[in-house]
Amino acid sequence: MKTPAGLDAVIVGAGHNGLVAACYLARSGLKVLVLERQPYIGGAAVSRRLYEDFTYSNCSYVCSLLRPEIIRTLELPKYGLQVIPYEGGCTMMQGGGHLALYDNHDALRREISRHSKRDAEAYDRYSRDVMRQCKFIKPLLMHEPPDPTSFKPRDLMELLYLGKRFHNLGEKRMYDTLRFWTMSAADFLDEYFESEIVKAHFAGSSIIGTALGPRSPGTAYVLLHHYMGDIDDTVGAWGFARGGMGAISNALGASFEASGGTIRSGAPVAKILVRNGRASGVALADGEEIRAPLVISNLDVRRTFLETMDAKDLPEEFLGQVKNFKIRGSSGKLNIALDGLPQFPAIPPGSPCTRGDMHVTDTIEMMERAYDDWKDGRWSRAPYIDMLIPSQIDPTMVPAGKHYMSVFVQYCPYELADGPWDAAKRQAFGDTVINTIAQHSPNFKNLILHAEIRTPWDIENEVGLTEGNIFQGELTMDQLLFNRPVPGYAQYRSPVRGVYMCGSSTHPGGGVMGAPGANAARAVLRDLGRAP
Amino acid sequence: MTDSPAPHYKQPLLKTPFHERARALSQIDSFIPWAGYTTVDVFTTMEQEYFAVRNATTLYDLTPMVKYRVSGPDAVPYLNRLVTRDVAKLKPDRVAYVVWCNDAGHLIDDGTIFRLGAGEYRICTAERQIDWLLDSAIGFDVQIGEVTEQIAALAVQGPTSCAMLKAAGLRGIELLKPFEIGYFSLGEHRLTLSRTGFTGDLGYEVWMDPAAAETIWDILMAAGRSRGIRAIGSQALNMARIEAGFIMPNVDFVSAEHTIRTGRDRSPLELGLGWLVDFNKGHFTGRRALLTEKKQGSRRQLVGLDIAGNKPAHNALIYTDDGGKREIGSVTSAMWSPTCKRNIALAIVDAPHFQVGSTVWAEIYLNRELVWERRMSRAQVVERPFFVPERRRATPPAEF
Ligand SMILES: Cc1cc2nc3c(=O)[nH]c(=O)nc-3n(C[C@H](O)[C@H](O)[C@H](O)COP(=O)(O)OP(=O)(O)OC[C@H]3O[C@@H](n4cnc5c(N)ncnc54)[C@H](O)[C@@H]3O)c2cc1C
Numbered sequence: 009m010k011t012p013a014g015l016d017a018v019i020v021g022a023g024h025n026g027l028v029a030a031c032y033l034a035r036s037g038l039k040v041l042v043l044e045r046q047p048y049i050g051g052a053a054v055s056r057r058l059y060e061d062f063t064y065s066n067c068s069y070v071c072s073l074l075r076p077e078i079i080r081t082l083e084l085p086k087y088g089l090q091v092i093p094y095e096g097g098c099t100m101m102q103g104g105g106h107l108a109l110y111d112n113h114d115a116l117r118r119e120i121s122r123h124s125k126r127d128a129e130a131y132d133r134y135s136r137d138v139m140r141q142c143k144f145i146k147p148l149l150m151h152e153p154p155d156p157t158s159f160k161p162r163d164l165m166e167l168l169y170l171g172k173r174f175h176n177l178g179e180k181r182m183y184d185t186l187r188f189w190t191m192s193a194a195d196f197l198d199e200y201f202e203s204e205i206v207k208a209h210f211a212g213s214s215i216i217g218t219a220l221g222p223r224s225p226g227t228a229y230v231l232l233h234h235y236m237g238d239i240d241d242t243v244g245a246w247g248f249a250r251g252g253m254g255a256i257s258n259a260l261g262a263s264f265e266a267s268g269g270t271i272r273s274g275a276p277v278a279k280i281l282v283r284n285g286r287a288s289g290v291a292l293a294d295g296e297e298i299r300a301p302l303v304i305s306n307l308d309v310r311r312t313f314l315e316t317m318d319a320k321d322l323p324e325e326f327l328g329q330v331k332n333f334k335i336r337g338s339s340g341k342l343n344i345a346l347d348g349l350p351q352f353p354a355i356p357p358g359s360p361c362t363r364g365d366m367h368v369t370d371t372i373e374m375m376e377r378a379y380d381d382w383k384d385g386r387w388s389r390a391p392y393i394d395m396l397i398p399s400q401i402d403p404t405m406v407p408a409g410k411h412y413m414s415v416f417v418q419y420c421p422y423e424l425a426d427g428p429w430d431a432a433k434r435q436a437f438g439d440t441v442i443n444t445i446a447q448h449s450p451n452f453k454n455l456i457l458h459a460e461i462r463t464p465w466d467i468e469n470e471v472g473l474t475e476g477n478i479f480q481g482e483l484t485m486d487q488l489l490f491n492r493p494v495p496g497y498a499q500y501r502s503p504v505r506g507v508y509m510c511g512s513s514t515h516p517g518g519g520v521m522g523a524p525g526a527n528a529a530r531a532v533l534r535d536l537g538r539a540p
Numbered sequence: 541m542t543d544s545p546a547p548h549y550k551q552p553l554l555k556t557p558f559h560e561r562a563r564a565l566s567q568i569d570s571f572i573p574w575a576g577y578t579t580v581d582v583f584t585t586m587e588q589e590y591f592a593v594r595n596a597t598t599l600y601d602l603t604p605m606v607k608y609r610v611s612g613p614d615a616v617p618y619l620n621r622l623v624t625r626d627v628a629k630l631k632p633d634r635v636a637y638v639v640w641c642n643d644a645g646h647l648i649d650d651g652t653i654f655r656l657g658a659g660e661y662r663i664c665t666a667e668r669q670i671d672w673l674l675d676s677a678i679g680f681d682v683q684i685g686e687v688t689e690q691i692a693a694l695a696v697q698g699p700t701s702c703a704m705l706k707a708a709g710l711r712g713i714e715l716l717k718p719f720e721i722g723y724f725s726l727g728e729h730r731l732t733l734s735r736t737g738f739t740g741d742l743g744y745e746v747w748m749d750p751a752a753a754e755t756i757w758d759i760l761m762a763a764g765r766s767r768g769i770r771a772i773g774s775q776a777l778n779m780a781r782i783e784a785g786f787i788m789p790n791v792d793f794v795s796a797e798h799t800i801r802t803g804r805d806r807s808p809l810e811l812g813l814g815w816l817v818d819f820n821k822g823h824f825t826g827r828r829a830l831l832t833e834k835k836q837g838s839r840r841q842l843v844g845l846d847i848a849g850n851k852p853a854h855n856a857l858i859y860t861d862d863g864g865k866r867e868i869g870s871v872t873s874a875m876w877s878p879t880c881k882r883n884i885a886l887a888i889v890d891a892p893h894f895q896v897g898s899t900v901w902a903e904i905y906l907n908r909e910l911v912w913e914r915r916m917s918r919a920q921v922v923e924r925p926f927f928v929p930e931r932r933r934a935t936p937p938a939e940f
Pocket of ligand 1: 020021022023024025026043044045046049050051052053066067068069070071072073275276277278306307316339340341416467470471472473476477478479480510511512513517518519520521
């Protein structure tokens with residue numbers, strides 16, 4: 009991997025957003041180098057083999073947000089990306105019983121009716137309202153957010169666009185939108201459902217990845233964020249990436265290299281170099297310096313400006329805002345190799361709902377308690393888990409007859425009240441999760457061949473996500489749209505000319521979506537006077 | 541009700557109590573889902589079934605129609621707040637066609653209200669909405685419950701339907717007036733009949749205990765044998781209802797409870813159902829918005845179109861001119877009417893072009909052996925319904 013001369017741009021980090029930005033820049037003719045700290049690419053969208061022939065989606069595990077226009081433009085299917093839908097999902101209840109989600113609308117209605125007839129019909133209203141909000145927000149995803157204080161024609165046009173869309177909603181829906189963006193998921197769900205289990209099931213996505221509880225204001229938006237992939241009416245954009253989430257990053261890498269780009273992995277960047285107030289390149293940890301007039305950082309905003317740049321190169325007020333950027337770790341992850349398929353006695357035989365996302369938290373109260381533990385600086389004793397067995401659908405991940413289980417865990421703190429993380433504590437955290445699952449699956453423990461246990465601390469160290477925050481920063485109103493990552497710098501540019509941001513810290517935020525990377529590339533190209 | 545033996549995640553659709561009878565008559569295995577049940581779309585051919593509606597008598601399984609029981613001391617004030625028509629005026633044993641709206645005056649659904657007894661009403665409608673009905677009931681002393689599964693229903697429609705029912709043993713059926721409810725016995729079975737239907741023809745709807753369903757079906761089939769009885773599917777019914785000018789949810793309008801995009805909601809005034817809105821009865825949901833719309837005039841309206849040529853204008857866009865320069869609406873339902881020998885359609889058309897007598901143009905695409913041709917056809921805005929036979933109202937009806 010030698011470094012090409014005459015670089016136009018260096019991208020720091022081969023997370024999927026860095027790779028998306030890299031692809032767009034290379035396609036428009038720039039000479040681009042991507043530098044990645046790890047020996048593999050992908051960041052939090054990665055597939056690795058840590059045990060025999062088992063492939064894990066080590067961090068992210070479902071592809072729900074990746075923008076179809078990116079898949080198409082960058083020709084990702086040609087480079088091996090295939091997204092396969094999964095079926096339904098369920099929440100198993102304490103002491104038996106369950107709520108399943110089925111793709112078939114009539115099956116779903118009859119299923120919810122088992123818990124509440126009214127909720128079964130309220131579900132349509134709920135989906136409608138979520139879709140209405142998503143439809144409003146969707147076009148904003150691939151837009152650079154306007155700067156509300158600027159009088160530049162572009163900003164005014166974008167603001168006008170935003171305002172017009174808002175106005176078109178009509179008065180009532182406008183109120184709904186404002187409420188939606190600020191209320192708690194629990195309050196939001198209370199407006200539709202009466203059954204605890206139904207509310208608990210839908211509340212799940214409102215807490216995934218956030219340091220908030222289902223009763224915290226702002227979580228209704230997080231719930232929406234997770235639904236954003238549902239709106240595209242494009243079949244096949246939602247589900248498992250065949251081969252794990254790394255398939256996305258690998259396809260991006262291949263697409264990038266096919267347009268002449270270069271990736272250097274195992275090349276940690278120590279410093280973004282600034283000369284005369286503009287970017288001049290980067291210095292690697294081993295001292296090697298690489299020159300380029302543009303440096304685009306895929307790292308989160310804290311890591312970019314506080315750790316890889318000199319404070320003296322940055323305005324003080326900006327630094328203060330970056331320091332205040334909320335980026336708290338709250339999630340853990342287990343990847344488990346299984347000798348066979350675990351049984352879940354609560355699920356009736358033949359139900360396809362175990363082929364989707366499975367949960368064991370059956371009340372919002374339980375979720376809030378799990379959050380209380382996090383606030384107290386310990387992992388949830390009864391954690392919320394989002395558990396899937398992709399190997400039931402994806403034949404590429406494990407040897408025949410074996411299975412891979414991905415378990416996302418909420419909540420797990422970055423810093424424990426009783427001192428730093430160590431191997432014993434990590435194991436104890438893992439055991440808590442395994443025991444939680446075992447309560448619902450008698451043969452589960454006996455099937456475990458290997459488990460990768462990741463705390464927020466591990467995620468920070470391995471992936472580079474500050475505090476292990478999966479979204480590179482909380483998705484709260486004060487950190488969204490033109491406030492993301494910090495007011496005045498929501499357009500992928502930084503205070504230093506030639507230094508850009510393209511990670512999930514920027515609009516529209518975290519998840520394997522690719523939108524920040526694509527938007528950032530567009531901003532760079534616009535500044536260069538090139539057509540995106 | 542005959543729940544399918546398989547669990548819902550293996551067989552999501554329920555079977556109606558007539559299912560076995562219908563399956564036995566189905567020649568082409570053409571079933572479609574309707575409100576959670578599997579029902580017949582076509583038994584033999586759509587045309588044969590359609591002509592049975594206009595020529596003889598037909599059975600159509602109506603069981604999936606969603607039914608709610610509304611009872612209690614506040615039933616009338618409750619219903620009066622819910623729907624736009626004055627329910628206080630509904631006499632005992634009568635049925636009224638009604639619509640209900642949200643606060644913005646946008647249509648949630650249409651349906652019928654049956655007055656079955658003191659403080660005892662039934663709402664029949666196409667879509668489930670207990671959620672809306674219960675929310676609307678806050679502050680009223682009423683009980684509301686879904687009774688869909690407790691009542692099996694058959695639509696008996698066509699010129700010989702009265703004669704057939706008489707032959708089956710329903711004494712006095714010929715005296716039942718349009719929108720009237722009557723109670724009859726057939727052997728040991730008690731039946732409720734209403735002179736209602738969705739075909740615009742002479743016809744009845746028969747409401748019964750699901751346990752009696754197969755017996756009643758057999759009796760009616762036997763009684764109708766010499767009167768050309770046929771079981772019909774949804775396709776034939778759809779032809780008849782377009783001729784009759786009736787609207788269908790998710791075809792001619794989308795319930796305001798389901799629209800996602802702004803501007804897709806429809807008011808009853810826009811749908812040409814202004815005659816169902818009673819501004820003098822006191823408050824009802826949507827009244828203020830509808831009053832405003834009435835004063836300012838509707839921006840668009842559902843109209844009947846009589847289109848040149850004989851090619852149905854399915855999904856056609858509507859223009860002011862044959863050059864297709866100004867788009868002013870689109871067709872929601874279209875067909876060649878075999879009875880009227882007219883090319884008819886229901887369409888949503890912008891103001892002011894929805895006045896009866898206006899000329900508009902429909903852009904019709906024709907598939908001629910896989911070669912598509914585009915036609916601009918002149919269309920006239922005409923009165924609905926397109927077809928209103930005398931027999932529909934005649935009491936007593938004739939033998940055929
Ligand atoms: C456990 C977990 C589960 C998740 N589940 C899902 C999910 O199911 N679905 C979903 O859509 N999203 C999920 N997410 C969120 C999603 O994965 C992330 O938001 C997204 O992948 C972030 O992508 P990114 O490109 O912005 O940043 P990153 O993936 O963080 O990329 C940053 C890259 O920079 C590299 N790097 C760091 N420091 C340096 C340096 N000094 N020099 C060079 N390179 C460096 C890193 O190694 C990394 O490759 C999950 C995240 C986690 C952690």
